[in-house]
Amino acid sequence: MRPTQEVAKIIAAYRPTWLVFEDSIPEEKINDLKNTQVLLRETKSDxxxxxxxxxxxxDLAVTIQIFYGFNLAESMLLAEVGLMKSLEKSNWKTTASEPHYLDISTNTDKQQMIKNLTVEKTVNIAEIGEN
Structure with a gap:
């Protein structure tokens, strides 16, 4: 299983309504501004x-980019803290949490808010069945 797949499962269990994608957001979903979308990218495998x-x-790392949908009815901060705690339970430690920013590439009257997190995990070879 890729690290992004593991993180995707954790996020999907935490917030089932969030749309989670690995590597890229499909073209047919790119203009969906109503729903919160999460883009995962593997950024380290050392x-x-x-x-x-x-x-x-x-040593593994995954960058989590959250594109908040306009229909979000909860505190972004509370959602992010809950997500980081959920990831932590599976040994994914948050190593970077960048400030929120507006997606200026959104060609509408309103722009989506974006949040970037990086999580890291060290996996022992013995734990994955390789000796």
């Missing part, structure tokens, strides 16, 4: 924890 002349772990 080997680490050397011992006995080999690596024993993989």
């Amino acid at each position: 080997i680490s924890h050397y011992g006995d002349d080999t690596f024993n772990a993989v």
Whole structure:
């Protein structure tokens, strides 16, 4: 399973109404400004924890880009804190939380609010069945 797939499952369980995509948002969904969309990108996959002349772990990172829909009826901050706590339960630690900003590329009277998070996790090779 790719790291983005694992994070997508966590987000989908946390907020089932959010539309979660890996790598890119499909063209038919790109102009959907009503619904909150989440774009996941794998940003790190480094080997680490050397011992006995080999690596024993993989450091992973996923960037989470949240495009808030205009129909959002909750506090963005509370949603983000809850999401980070849900990810933390699966050992994904938030290593970056950037300020909100407006999507100026939205060609409408209103712009979507965007939030970027980066989460990281170290996976021991033994945990994924490889020795």
